[in-house]
Amino acid sequence: GGILILIIIAVRVLLLDKLPKRTFPVLWGIALLRLLVPFSVASVFSVYTLLGLGRQEAAPEREAYVVSGEMEAVDLPPEKGSGQPPVRGQETAVAEAGNQMEILPVLWCVGALICSLFFVRSYVRSLDRFRKAAPVESEQVLQWMERHRKGRPVSVRQAEGISTPLTYGCLRPVILLPEKALEEKGRELEYILEHEYVHICYCDALMKLVMVAALCVHWFNPLVWAMALLLNRDIE
Numbered sequence: 001g002g003i004l005i006l007i008i009i010a011v012r013v014l015l016l017d018k019l020p021k022r023t024f025p026v027l028w029g030i031a032l033l034r035l036l037v038p039f040s041v042a043s044v045f046s047v048y049t050l051l052g053l054g055r056q057e058a059a060p061e062r063e064a065y066v067v068s069g070e071m072e073a074v075d076l077p078p079e080k081g082s083g084q085p086p087v088r089g090q091e092t093a094v095a096e097a098g099n100q101m102e103i104l105p106v107l108w109c110v111g112a113l114i115c116s117l118f119f120v121r122s123y124v125r126s127l128d129r130f131r132k133a134a135p136v137e138s139e140q141v142l143q144w145m146e147r148h149r150k151g152r153p154v155s156v157r158q159a160e161g162i163s164t165p166l167t168y169g170c171l172r173p174v175i176l177l178p179e180k181a182l183e184e185k186g187r188e189l190e191y192i193l194e195h196e197y198v199h200i201c202y203c204d205a206l207m208k209l210v211m212v213a214a215l216c217v218h219w220f221n222p223l224v225w226a227m228a229l230l231l232n233r234d235i236e
Contacts, residue, residue, distance in 0.1 A: 001035040005223045012230065022202070024234040029207065031227060035214045108220070115216040130168055130176055133159035138182060144193050154200060156193070158182060165192050170209075173200045204235050 008027045016024075136142075136156045148154055156175045166176050175196045181189065199205065211228050218224040 001031065001218070002221060002223045004031050004034055005227050009226070009230070012234075021234070025202070025204075025207065025231065028211075028227060028231045028234065032207075032210050032214050035218055035224065036210070111219045112216050115219045119212050119216065127168070129161070130157075130159060130174065133157035133174075133176055136177065136182065138189075140189060141182075141193070144190065148197060152200070154197065165196055167196045167199045168205060170203065170206045173205065175200075199235070202235075207231075207235070 008024070008031060011027070012024055134157060136158050141156050145154065145156060152171070152173060154173050154175060156177065158179065159176050160179065162176060162178045164178065165181055168174055168176065175193060177192070181192055211231055214224055215228055
């Protein structure tokens with residue numbers, strides 16, 4: 001998933017002004033699918049194959065021996081060696097590695113829980129504030145809503161405390177306008193509404209929720225946070 005993100009970032013740097021703008025949200029969607037699907041589909045066409053990182057032959061087994069108080073790794077043939085029991089130094093190293101592997105899942109769970117609580121709390125607080133917004137009664141907005149009744153029902157509301165228009169909701173999308181947006185006359189208000197309507201048509205709100213899920217699962221990966229930042233820009 002990280003390699004795929006790096007490839008998309010490289011394509012974005014080179015071809016941002018040459019490809020259709022909706023190309024990049026589609027590419028980010030593929031990356032999100034790779035990050036969240038918990039299994040891999042075997043294929044001869046893969047990133048690893050293209051980069052020459054395909055499966056290599058297994059390395060010979062290595063067993064640790066204590067020589068003069070230090071650990072030394074000695075290559076053994078594929079079949080079991082002399083049958084000697086493991087030495088005390090080897091047992092200690094294996095035990096320490098096992099303890100570290102037990103801690104890692106706990107750390108991941110703590111980080112995922114913190115991220116999930118943060119995003120859920122922010123979403124619930126915003127949703128509660130948005131639901132208190134009053135319906136817009138502007139004649140121009142009502143006419144626009146009448147022309148866009150096909151498909152999912154869209155409502156337009158006005159809220160205090162927001163600086164830019166936004167859209168929320170997947171099944172029943174709502175366009176939320178700040179007070180200053182309703183002061184626009186003529187085509188300006190139409191452009192604002194059409195911009196938010198495009199977000200609704202492309203289900204960008206759903207993609208952002210999927211992005212949040214990827215952040216909670218891969219909170220330790222800085223490339224996923226970079227993807228979230230670029231995805232928000234490319235959606236706009």
